Amino acid sequence: MASANTASARIGILTISDRASAGTYEDLSGPAIEAWLRRAVTSPWTADYRIIPDGFESVRDTLVTLCDDECLDLVFTTGGTGPSPRDLTPEAMAAVIEKPLAGFGEQMRRISLNEVPTAILSRQEAGVRGRTLIVNLPGKPASIAVCLGAVFPAIPYCLDLIGARRIETDPQVCAAFRPKGA
Numbered sequence: 001m002a003s004a005n006t007a008s009a010r011i012g013i014l015t016i017s018d019r020a021s022a023g024t025y026e027d028l029s030g031p032a033i034e035a036w037l038r039r040a041v042t043s044p045w046t047a048d049y050r051i052i053p054d055g056f057e058s059v060r061d062t063l064v065t066l067c068d069d070e071c072l073d074l075v076f077t078t079g080g081t082g083p084s085p086r087d088l089t090p091e092a093m094a095a096v097i098e099k100p101l102a103g104f105g106e107q108m109r110r111i112s113l114n115e116v117p118t119a120i121l122s123r124q125e126a127g128v129r130g131r132t133l134i135v136n137l138p139g140k141p142a143s144i145a146v147c148l149g150a151v152f153p154a155i156p157y158c159l160d161l162i163g164a165r166r167i168e169t170d171p172q173v174c175a176a177f178r179p180k181g182a
């Protein structure tokens, strides 16, 4: 494991939506991610919040910038994971991530299926590029807390393992799990 990196963490929140990016409706999912993180993460962190349209190149290029140029530790995307023609977040992920972490998508869909049968339509996934962990969330605002609650306990230790900055959580909101000695 890389040694602990205790500088203030940098977390990306990337809303991927044609209509939210055009201002047709207000983005509720990006702010929902930030609100959840403000409650859960107790160590210092700053947000890099962006809204972009759906599309392979748009998503790929933004993710590369956030990882390689902005050197974020963690990026949450929301939207573009479904089967519609313009939903291309997973295709962009495949071009960007170096190590897929299939368990994230499996766990988020498993928990989400307790809420809505259409959870099976989300192709959401996660993976590592360099020292950045990228996690996809669906576009629906109601899906944000469900999915974050399902996978966030494993995220602090994943960041430790990839050499990203260390984060701490409020166990009342999200009990991060680090193996003994980590």
Ligand SMILES: Nc1ncnc2c1ncn2[C@@H]1O[C@H](COP(=O)(O)OP(=O)(O)OP(=O)(O)O)[C@@H](O)[C@H]1O
Pocket (backbone or CB within 6 Å): 015, 016, 017, 018, 019, 020, 025, 026, 027, 028, 029, 030, 054, 078, 079, 080, 082, 084, 139, 140, 141
């Ligand atoms: N970022 C968001 N903020 C608020 N509501 C959203 C957001 N993303 C999706 N929704 C809501 O969920 C519904 C279905 O989500 P879905 O991802 O299918 O949107 P979409 O129709 O693909 O969006 P778009 O065409 O803008 O990319 C949308 O019609 C909208 O009401």
Ligand SMILES: Nc1nc2c(c(=O)[nH]1)N[C@H]1C(S)=C(S)[C@@H](COP(=O)(O)O)O[C@H]1N2
Pocket (backbone or CB within 6 Å): 078, 079, 080, 081, 082, 083, 087, 111, 112, 113, 115, 116, 118, 119, 120, 121, 122, 123, 137, 138, 139, 140, 142, 143, 144, 146, 147
């Ligand atoms: N927890 C949860 N997961 C969910 C949903 C939801 O409402 N709650 N919506 C589903 C629906 S209707 C779709 S089409 C897919 C993909 O959504 P996206 O294209 O906005 O990413 O996410 C699914 N996952």
